[in-house]
Amino acid sequence: MNTSTALSVRDPWSLVPSLGNLDAYISAVNRLPMLTPQEEGSLARRLRDHGDIEAAGRLVLSHLRLVVSISRQYLGYGLPQGDLIQEGNVGLMKAVKRFDPEQGVRLVSYAMHWIKAEIHEYILRNWRMVKVATTKAQRKLFFNLRSMKQALKQGQGDAADADSYRSTLTPSEVARMAGELNVKPEEVVEMETRLSGGDVALDPPADDGDEAYTPIAYLADDRGEPTRALEARHRDWLAGDGIGQALEVLDARSRRIVEERWLKVNDDGSGGMTLHELAAEYGVSAERIRQIEVAAMKKMRKALETVEAL
Template identity: 60%
Template sequence: MELTADHYLTPTHSGSLEDYLQRIARVPLLSAEEETSLARRLRDHHDLGAAQRMILSHLRLVASIARQYRGYGLPQADLIQEGNVGLMKAVRRFDPERGVRLVSFAVHWIKAEIHEYILRNWRLVKIATTKAQRKLFFGLRSLKPGFSSLSPQETRKIAEQLGVRPEDVSEMETRLAGQDISLDPGPEDDEHWVSP
């Protein structure tokens, strides 16, 4: 049976995520010379077969990066799919003449796609629309010690590290803890509610 690119690019194509990870682990890595040659063929001749080989040889990088985002409660297969989109964008933009390997160049593109996916799909992240809020969202998750609430000193320290106000850190911490504040009155507020 001949394996297609889709067989490798789709984590849930033939079963479990574990099967997918085993399949991509068997794809040979490229030497620097092979990578440069393939990148030139893609750039100069629009050789899609060259692009495919470059992508397939870097799928385990995507899986490795996607594993770093397990704590967001999103399906690992979806994170990998989004990372694969980033890898494809990186391959399309890769310039072999810059003296940088694709693995180094692709990390940014892979993470950017995964970040965008998380921002689109995580229920509490709908508020993270500005660059500072995204930085705070991802930074707070990595800097916050465990699941306990931050002390005022920790809040100030994190705010300083991320270049935001302590109030922003406290607000994001509340949202990450799942303590969203409702704008609708609760049942206990019925007596104070005035109907229009």
């Protein structure tokens, strides 16, 4: 079964079973053929230029196995792999929507960031709930801790503390609860700490204004975001090899004018020669030097566009 046959159906998702049967789903996506670089580029351009939904579906389908592979890295958090895959698929679709085939990287490299970002967000949303009670003994502790704590406080005649769930348990109270519920004392302390702590919103409420500061502000790190990384790499290329190649298309005079006006930096931080200084050297007017400079810059831009299009 070749790629064109396997992925040319109008509804490509019909090739993949529901996530309700995880084994069948993983088996199916692992059988889907990968796209060649040429096929990937063609489909990405169809999506970008014409909004071709079938092309988007084929791009997504051919990378579902990547989501399955990445999801396995997060099984230790106690979340169902099916849910992790589902969230990762959302990230994959976002990557396909934003993918630019002209950037010179394959979709598999670009999509990894978006897949992991969605899975991370899902884990952050569910981590507190999952960690509260993961075993039968911990669930028993979860459901009995509040009432036992209040009973202990009331038995000590401390009515005020009975209404204050946030007060800390003493070592003797921790030991007593652990013995009655057949759990470790440290599990009692951990559960008490988790239940007495409030949830913290990752994003600020909509009406908090610009001064709101929540964990998302320091959890987010866009330095690894693929688009920014590609832009940075492109800027580095322009500042180095790109400028060098563009200068090669100029004649000697035009090249020296551009270098003096735009690229030269002296030890004292000053730039190169002025228009009038160059005019005096070449025996022409300052306006003529400016015209040569403008023409040279246009020629360089055209040369760079030609190189980038290759």
